[in-house]
Amino acid sequence: MTDHRGVSIVRWPEPGPLAGGGPETLLAAYHLRTQAEKGEGVAGVDDLPERYRAEVLDPRAAFLDDVVLLALSGDTAVGCLVLTAPVDGRAELKRLWTDPDHRGLGVASGLVGAALAHAEQGGVGVVRLSVWKWRADAIALYGRLGFTVSESWDEREQLVCMERVM
Template identity: 35%
Template sequence: MADDDGGRPVVRPVTPADWALWREARIASLTASPEAFKARLADWERGGEEQWRARFDDPATYGVLAVRGARPVGLAAGLPAADGLPELRSVWVAPEARGQGLAGGLIGAVESWARGTGARTLRLSVLTANARAVALYERLGYATDGRAGQELIMTKRL
């Protein structure tokens, strides 16, 4: 749990009971950084509780939040793709929480989850225009493995 004084953010897995915190973080990410995602705020902002809870009904999915006090300041998710390879998705850190290593902590948590599923590779897609994210992923050991439209496909051996 995070400190009551709102000190250093804590990275922790999401439980189904955290759906409202996840919603808050996801809406914040799509509001503050719309250029970083394919998804749009309109795709999610009107979603009711059922839509948000359904995100974690599948036990094969994994979510992680960075929380400062009672407020989420970052998130990331892991999902199995249709081909079975796990994918890193929805990585975001609030502007006021950047520069503290949270992105690496969130991504590391998803990498650990993927290893726990027996995966040897984790894949992600990032918009080519998102140079800061591409640089972050490269620093963390991801390499470009292709392109799909406006996205780079990157992978990392686990």
């Protein structure tokens, strides 16, 4: 789909094996880090809440109707993002994660850009997302990419809801 500074953005499942694992590895890192940031750290994937554990153990089933994008450096997955299937002209970005060793290289913005292009091609009118308020770098990235803070649709405290009209 996209090549950004030696990193390719592809729609998963990508044919062929990926070094270091595919979305499972990235989703595990995302969920374990998020639980720790929420003060609910767990020892491993088996201790994650069921809905998150299911994503890690079987992303193909968890995101069956959604678009999963991977950022690849060679044959190594270094970032991921999920764009949910549209409902009433809206889609949602979820699970944006970049391997810490590849941050600052445009991986996250490449993933979001590819997701927005896919949403636009699919006739999506609004793309929305929620992000934990302590993730200031992510909030700033989303702002640079045209997202604005919106009224919350999620009852969990400390979430910032944002959207972008396409």
